[in-house]
Amino acid sequence: MAGVVHMTTARDMGLVACTTCTKVWPIATERCERCGATLQSRDTQSLSRVWAWWVAGVMFYIPANMYPMLSTRTLLSTSEDTIVGGAVELIKYGSVGIAIIILVASVLIPIAKFLCIAYLALSVRRGTELSAGARFIMYELVEYIGRWSMIDVFVVAILSSLVQLNVAASINPGIASLSFALSVIFTMLSAQAFDSRLIWDRLDEDDVARAKHSDLEGAR
Amino acid sequence: MRVDHPSRNTSGRKLGDDAAFPGKGERDVDGPRERAWPSPREVLCWGQKLWGVLVSSLPRNLDDLIACPQCDALYRAKELAHGERSSCLRCHTQLIAPRKKAGMIIIMLSLSIMILIGGALWFPFLEISRSGFRNSATLIDAALAFSDGLLVFLSLSVLAMIVLIPLLRVMLVLYVLTPLVFDKPPRAHARPAFRLSEALRPWSMAEIFALGCAVSLVKVADLARIDFGPAFWMFASVVVIIMVQDRYMCRWSVWTALDEDRA
Structure with a gap:
């Protein structure tokens, strides 16, 4: 780039x-x-809106991991699974692949998103080693991948509408699905609030500063 | 025997550099500090600013300029041939990409999306069976799965993301593009309609829902047998058609067309 x-x-x-x-x-x-x-x-209010949505997103992400995402009732047993609990259960039953998909989509990606947005917002103010091109790719990734976290909510919706087999088996949504969905929505809003032009402005100033610095170094 | 290369001699090159960038020690001895020459980079920057001020004070036609929405880089826009595309040089955001007969194709695809979504709502989406019990769910059932208490909010947003917003976007696109394609003046409020359709783009999540179906299928594979209903295949084709439609849409061309009609 x-x-x-x-x-x-x-x-x-x-x-x-x-x-x-x-x-x-x-x-x-x-x-x-x-x-x-x-x-x-330049959207001067951009960063404060980014942080406001970001904080809301992080706040809702915590209960999303503590409370059950869905409760599964079969003939013999009832189990309530949190996000991580459900993935662990899947590994126990041998479907490691699906467990990895779920862990990546609902643990790794949300946390990576929080870190990336925070990094981008901080780097506008403080400057950074990473080039503007690299930071812009990061921004595009966050914007693109952010929506895909909703997949977990959709899976809960599909399962709990479909698996209603009287006494044989039933699946019902848990309260964590709500806070997880809100967390995803708030994180999307946070990323959208970020004015990507700020990434490139910083570049222009950095460039001049770096050029000046290297000239002085050369003289010494 | 080792001979020093002439350029290693400090007298020639080093002196020139010292004159341009006086070191700390010399500054103290020589009294008032000689002004450092600006680096070529800075001169370039000033030149650019000066040029900017000069140019911006001239009256000119702003209609043929285009700025990258992601990084603010400014370009002179020109009509491209069909199939050509132009992207921002530094952030690679696609700026202009007209396609042959794009308007008509988008209208056709939009109509098929509307019909397919209608069908997908009607037919069963997924069917499940286990030990004699059967159940089938439609798209609406899936969307309204969160029925009690606080979860109603979730039901509504899921319904919006997988059905209402894709449908609304298609209708807005039809509303805006149909008169343009048939060389008629745009309908009232065509501009806010197109703006709304663009703003809703990230919130249309049909493709994510389709992948969610695949994941749920595997997730309950050991619990029960799941079969895809006809609505699932309709919905899957909606997802593909939405992607194709998006490839045909050149925003800049649409906005320019809306502009020309007013002028």
Whole structure:
């Protein structure tokens, strides 16, 4: 990725770009005349919204892991499974593959998402070693993969509507499914609130600073 | 015998560098600090800013400019031939990608999505059987599985994500594109309609639901036998068609078309 290339941005030219329809306007314009979206050269409130949704997402992720996701009742037994508990159960019965899918989708990915969003938001303020190109890939991954965590909620929905076999077997949703869904939704909103243009602004400033630094180093 | 290369001699090159970037020690001796020359990089940056100020003070046509929505890089937009695509140079976000007869194809695909979703709602989705007991669930059953108390909220959002939002997006696209394809002026509120359809894109989760079906299938394989109903196959094709439709949609072309009609 050509991460280090400095590009002329709309802001450099005294223009503001509409992120919805890609049209550009003079910088003082407040509303895009073409699509009606609110225009902001850089979303200054972006980071506080990112953090607000992020905190909400983390808060709901904790009960999602403590309470049962679904309760399975068969003729002989009733069991209530948390996310991790269910995966452990699957490993016991030998379906390691499915257990791994579930662990990746509902433990690894959510936690990785929290860490990535936090890292991106912090790096806007503090600067970072990682190139802007790499951070943008990270941002796109978070945006793309974030939605896929909903798969666990859908599985619970499908199972509990389908497995209603009178006394033979039945599956019912647990309260954790709600908090897990909310956690996923809030994390998606957090990622959407992030103004990705901030990644590249930092690059421009960093570039100049780095160039200056290396010139001085060379002189010594 | 070892001979020093002339360039190793500190007198020539080093002197020039020292003049440009005075070290700490010299600064103290020589009194007032000589101003360091700006690096080429900085000059480039200033030049760019100056150019920006100059250019932005000139009256000009902003209609042929396009800015990358992800990184704000500015480009001059031009009409591309069908099948060509242009992406942002530094973040590779796709900017313009017109396809041949895209409008008509999108309309056809949208219509088929509507019909297939209708069918998928009607027929049984999955069927389960174990020791003589049978049960079948439709898409609506799955969406409304969370029926008690707090979980109702979950039911509604699942229903929205797998049925309502995909359906709404298809209808919005039809509403916006049909007049454009048939060379008629756009309908009232076509712009907010298209904006809404774009904003809802990440919340349309049909493909995730389809994969969820596969996972649940394996998950209860040892508990009972599961069969796919006709609705499942309809829903699976909806997922594929939505992806194809998305490939045909060139946002920039749609917005430009909406703009031309007003002018």
